[in-house]
Amino acid sequence: MRGERDTDADWNRLGAEDPFWAVITDERFRAGKMDSGTRDAFYQTGFGDIEHFHAVLRQHFNAPDHFEACLDFGAGVGRLLVPLAKRSTRAVGIDIAESMRAMCQKHLIELGVSTVSLVATPKEAATLGLFDWVNSYIVLQHIPPSRGIALIGDLLAMVKPGGFLSLQITTHRDAHLLSQDTAGPLRKLLRRFRDSLFPRHDVGQITMFDYDLDQVLALIRKAGFQNHHLEPTNHGGHHGFMIYAQKGTG
Numbered sequence: 360m361r362g363e364r365d366t367d368a369d370w371n372r373l374g375a376e377d378p379f380w381a382v383i384t385d386e387r388f389r390a391g392k393m394d395s396g397t398r399d400a401f402y403q404t405g406f407g408d409i410e411h412f413h414a415v416l417r418q419h420f421n422a423p424d425h426f427e428a429c430l431d432f433g434a435g436v437g438r439l440l441v442p443l444a445k446r447s448t449r450a451v452g453i454d455i456a457e458s459m460r461a462m463c464q465k466h467l468i469e470l471g472v473s474t475v476s477l478v479a480t481p482k483e484a485a486t487l488g489l490f491d492w493v494n495s496y497i498v499l500q501h502i503p504p505s506r507g508i509a510l511i512g513d514l515l516a517m518v519k520p521g522g523f524l525s526l527q528i529t530t531h532r533d534a535h536l537l538s539q540d541t542a543g544p545l546r547k548l549l550r551r552f553r554d555s556l557f558p559r560h561d562v563g564q565i566t567m568f569d570y571d572l573d574q575v576l577a578l579i580r581k582a583g584f585q586n587h588h589l590e591p592t593n594h595g596g597h598h599g600f601m602i603y604a605q606k607g608t609g
């Protein structure tokens with residue numbers, strides 16, 4: 360959309376400069392500070408998260424222990440993709456940032472994992488078949504809904520009949536995180552004029568976007584998912600939900 364922030368450029372810069380910290384903004388994971396111990400601790404968090412998502416899918420939808428194919432949207436450096444790959448015959452990671460994909464590929468090679476493909480977009484992933492489990496965590500919150508809603512539609516279409524979804528979105532935030540743009544109309548006009556003349560000077564920011572939960576749930580239902588389970592999420596005052604669902608077989 361015109362005038363909208365280019366979050367894809369932000370993530371490519373973040374992946375090149377501070378990939379682990381950009382995924383989990385904990386000072387321990389800053390590029391200059393990482394050693395093999397903190398790297399292990401970082402990747403271990405992914406095993407814990409996937410164990411939890413899987414347990415919820417088992418509890419509410421009777422999900423199996425092993426999947427033929429898993430997909431992780433916004434795979435980053437592979438924190439969730441590796442544990443997903445351990446549970447599946449093949450796995451695919453989507454990430455728009457070439458820098459993130461490069462770091463993820465390096466990690467997969469180090470681990471000797473050869474059942475994973477990395478691609479940039481859902482459209483590319485769709486050429487690799489359908490998936491039994493499509494996951495996305497702490498990703499859509501960084502994509503403007505004007506683009507994110509269509510991406511969610513692409514992801515829902517890639518779930519096999521009877522397959523599972525775990526998809527996190529943010530929906531609202533605490534008052535201190537609401538943007539307080541007090542600029543008057545003239546200042547806003549001048550700002551737009553400046554932005555149209557000069558390329559953005561602050562590429563590499565982490566920005567947050569809230570989604571309309573009803574709109575996302577309606578999309579999920581329309582795509583053939585009959586039942587869902589919601590789990591509230593709260594990351595430092597950014598609130599949302601992990602949406603778990605199973606696609607019907609009809």
Ligand SMILES: C[S@@+](CC[C@H](N)C(=O)[O-])C[C@H]1O[C@@H](n2cnc3c(N)ncnc32)[C@H](O)[C@@H]1O
Nearest residue numbers: 370382433434435438454455456459496497498
């Ligand atoms: C906060 S990180 C989370 C990574 C991973 N989901 C995890 O939990 O470890 C967000 C990731 O989403 C990716 N991303 C951002 N916008 C994207 C888009 N439009 N399409 C695909 N990936 C995107 C970023 O490059 C980044 O790797």
